[in-house]
Amino acid sequence: MSALTGVILAGGQGRRMGGQDKGLLLLNGIPLYQHVLQRLEPQVDIVMISANRNIDRYQLSGCQVIQDAITDYPGPLGGILSALKVIPGDWAVFCSCDTPAIPLDYVHQLLQQKGDAPAVWVCSRERDHPTLALIHRCVADALEIYLQQGQRRLIQFLTEQGGHAIQLNDDESAFRNINTPEDLLKVL
Numbered sequence: 388m389s390a391l392t393g394v395i396l397a398g399g400q401g402r403r404m405g406g407q408d409k410g411l412l413l414l415n416g417i418p419l420y421q422h423v424l425q426r427l428e429p430q431v432d433i434v435m436i437s438a439n440r441n442i443d444r445y446q447l448s449g450c451q452v453i454q455d456a457i458t459d460y461p462g463p464l465g466g467i468l469s470a471l472k473v474i475p476g477d478w479a480v481f482c483s484c485d486t487p488a489i490p491l492d493y494v495h496q497l498l499q500q501k502g503d504a505p506a507v508w509v510c511s512r513e514r515d516h517p518t519l520a521l522i523h524r525c526v527a528d529a530l531e532i533y534l535q536q537g538q539r540r541l542i543q544f545l546t547e548q549g550g551h552a553i554q555l556n557d558d559e560s561a562f563r564n565i566n567t568p569e570d571l572l573k574v575l
């Protein structure tokens with residue numbers, strides 16, 4: 388397999404967080420995206436960060452920062468498309484910047500169980516987590532058309548491409564994501 392790139396999705400608007408850049412919020416004194424970076428880095432060959440503001444702060448991590456080609460906050464699929472266009476290998480594995488306790492083997496589990504699918508994503512016992520996804524760059528052209536049509540639904544797109552969910556049985560706390568100030572207080 389060619390180089391596997393991990394991509395931290397940190398390009399959202401954070402409306403439920405009052406418009407703050409969620410990836411830079413401090414959890415135990417460390418920016419949220421750094422928690423993800425620490426857990427993702429050992430699982431992949433390269434890490435890139437998908438961000439649309441505070442680029443210089445994300446660059447301090449030493450990772451390449453990719454900005455969305457579509458500029459009006461197209462949602463996670465916009466970050467996924469921009470990343471698929473620049474990764475050096477065939478596959479990228481994605482993770483939201485707001486999920487600081489991702490399993491240390493989720494990439495391994497996705498790789499082991501993907502079969503021939505061009506895209507797989509995590510589901511836990513409770514729900515789907517489509518921003519924890521392993522995606523082949525062959526879907527990039529179809530994704531560009533999907534976004535040009537104004538469509539934004541991640542699971543729908545991945546399913547149309549022949550993708551499927553893979554269930555991981557880790558404790559639900561591994562998949563907890565932080566969307567609101569209350570969520571942040573709960574994990575502090």
Ligand SMILES: Nc1nc2c(ncn2[C@@H]2O[C@H](COP(=O)(O)OP(=O)(O)OP(=O)(O)O)[C@@H](O)[C@H]2O)c(=O)[nH]1
Nearest residue numbers: 396397398399400401402403460461462466483484
């Ligand atoms: N590159 C990129 N990433 C995004 C975009 N929108 C969301 N994301 C990322 O995708 C993940 C899930 O995003 P959400 O929590 O649904 O959206 P959000 O904009 O961060 O927050 P809300 O505005 O409160 O929904 C987060 O890691 C976001 O940073 C976008 O337009 N571009």
